Amino acid sequence: MADTFDVIILGAGAAGLFCGGEIAREGRSVCVIDHAAKPAEKVRISGGGRCNFTNIHTAPGNFLSDNPHFAKSALARYTPADFCDLLRSASISWHEKTLGQLFCDGKSGAIITLLLDRLADPGGVLKLGTDIKDIDATPDGFTVTTSAGPLLCQQLVVATGGLSIPKMGASGLAYDIARQFGHDIVTPRPALVPLTFSGALKDEFAALSGVATEATARAGRAAFREAILFTHRGLSGPAILQASSYWSEGSALMLDLYPEGDALAWLKAARQEGGKRTLSVVLASHLPRRLAEMMCAQLALPAETRMADLSNAALGDIATALSKWSITPTGTEGWRTAEVTAGGVATTGLSSRTLESAHQSGLYFIGECVDVTGWLGGYNFQWAWASAFAAAEAITAS
Numbered sequence: 177m178a179d180t181f182d183v184i185i186l187g188a189g190a191a192g193l194f195c196g197g198e199i200a201r202e203g204r205s206v207c208v209i210d211h212a213a214k215p216a217e218k219v220r221i222s223g224g225g226r227c228n229f230t231n232i233h234t235a236p237g238n239f240l241s242d243n244p245h246f247a248k249s250a251l252a253r254y255t256p257a258d259f260c261d262l263l264r265s266a267s268i269s270w271h272e273k274t275l276g277q278l279f280c281d282g283k284s285g286a287i288i289t290l291l292l293d294r295l296a297d298p299g300g301v302l303k304l305g306t307d308i309k310d311i312d313a314t315p316d317g318f319t320v321t322t323s324a325g326p327l328l329c330q331q332l333v334v335a336t337g338g339l340s341i342p343k344m345g346a347s348g349l350a351y352d353i354a355r356q357f358g359h360d361i362v363t364p365r366p367a368l369v370p371l372t373f374s375g376a377l378k379d380e381f382a383a384l385s386g387v388a389t390e391a392t393a394r395a396g397r398a399a400f401r402e403a404i405l406f407t408h409r410g411l412s413g414p415a416i417l418q419a420s421s422y423w424s425e426g427s428a429l430m431l432d433l434y435p436e437g438d439a440l441a442w443l444k445a446a447r448q449e450g451g452k453r454t455l456s457v458v459l460a461s462h463l464p465r466r467l468a469e470m471m472c473a474q475l476a477l478p479a480e481t482r483m484a485d486l487s488n489a490a491l492g493d494i495a496t497a498l499s500k501w502s503i504t505p506t507g508t509e510g511w512r513t514a515e516v517t518a519g520g521v522a523t524t525g526l527s528s529r530t531l532e533s534a535h536q537s538g539l540y541f542i543g544e545c546v547d548v549t550g551w552l553g554g555y556n557f558q559w560a561w562a563s564a565f566a567a568a569e570a571i572t573a574s
């Protein structure tokens with residue numbers, strides 16, 4: 177006889193475990209299945225081991241999706257304050273690091289323990305190391321064929337995430353199930369990912385590897401002012417990761433290395449204050465020295481050029497090079513390092529209120545597998561909690 181549950185959840189990550197706990201505490205029998213040996217591995221490694229579990233500034237504008245309105249309903253019904261209340265009830269303390277990003281004071285393992293306890297205490301079942309082989313809709317719900325045998329349920333929640341970091345167990349299962357039931361998939365692409373360059377630019381960036389500076393990175397219509405970091409293969413750092421989600425292959429990335437204001441006015445003032453100072457010294461008063469020297473080389477100006485010898489037009493060129501540096505990445509570091517997957521199960525086939533499939537009653541998609549992708553800074557976990565809550569609320573009300 178196959179084991180029977182009210183609800184089966186595929187994927188024991190942030191969204192799946194949270195959804196399972198919400199359903200189990202309402203007295204429904206629930207089973208969470210994962211092929212990995214350990215649950216919620218991305219929660220464990222997130223935020224440098226301290227899990228940036230939400231962002232107090234969460235708003236629909238912090239998410240990318242083909243339908244920018246889709247996330248509104250779920251985000252409004254489970255907020256960062258709600259998750260903070262949950263942590264408070266479990267005596268898990270946190271702090272705000274920057275830009276509204278909340279991190280655990282201790283290790284992220286505390287959140288995993290909380291999620292596991294909320295599932296197990298009311299009797300929820302967790303099956304790890306279990307491969308999912310087939311899903312079939314039946315008159316009473318679904319049959320999930322697994323490596324441990326068939327399981328039956330009335331409602332099925334797909335929470336198997338996106339394609340980022342395959343070595344941590346990421347797979348395209350959610351997309352396969354979605355296609356099976358007639359859903360469209362918005363082509364998945366790596367997001368929150370370092371950008372790579374080729375040719376001379378790659379060599380110049382490699383020479384600067386490890387250098388960081390504050391900048392505004394623009395891709396498409398989005399602009400992010402945070403740190404950028406030069407790497408052996410290109411650019412990383414929070415401003416670049418954020419911009420990467422909006423970058424499309426073949427398009428340019430615009431960097432402003434003087435994000436605090438008017439670069440030309442600053443250069444003119446610097447010339448007025450000390451005409452004998454060299455350009456590289458002036459640039460290095462604002463940029464890391466090695467980057468300042470590279471900018472001089474880019475401008476084909478000797479680093480020892482004196483400020484007094486630079487005309488207004490020359491300062492204009494330097495200001496433009498600094499504040500409108502247009503560079504075209506050749507690609508991204510790909511799935512190996514992408515923090516999240518943009519795209520996924522198209523929102524057109526899902527209810528924004530419940531995350532239920534419009535094609536198959538009792539089938540839900542939550543978390544990262546859906547075409548809703550958050551900015552860097554706790555937004556992706558907030559989507560995981562909020563979408564899980566929305567589905568759990570609908571399931572327990574049914």
Ligand SMILES: Cc1cc2nc3c(=O)[nH]c(=O)nc-3n(C[C@H](O)[C@H](O)[C@H](O)COP(=O)(O)OP(=O)(O)OC[C@H]3O[C@@H](n4cnc5c(N)ncnc54)[C@H](O)[C@@H]3O)c2cc1C
Pocket residue numbers: 186187188189190191192209210211212215216217218219221222223224227228229230306307308335336337338340341344345346347348349514515516542543544545553554555556557558560
């Ligand atoms: C290095 C890193 C750091 C991050 N830091 C942060 C952060 O600080 N803050 C933030 O908001 N976001 C962060 N993120 C993003 C965040 O981790 C994800 O958005 C979030 O985990 C998505 O939750 P999920 O439950 O939808 O998917 P996941 O957490 O990916 O969980 C999916 C689960 O499904 C399982 N699974 C997949 N395929 C199958 C299959 N075929 N069969 C059975 N099981 C399967 C996986 O093993 C996994 O356990 C980070 C991501 C990475 C990679």
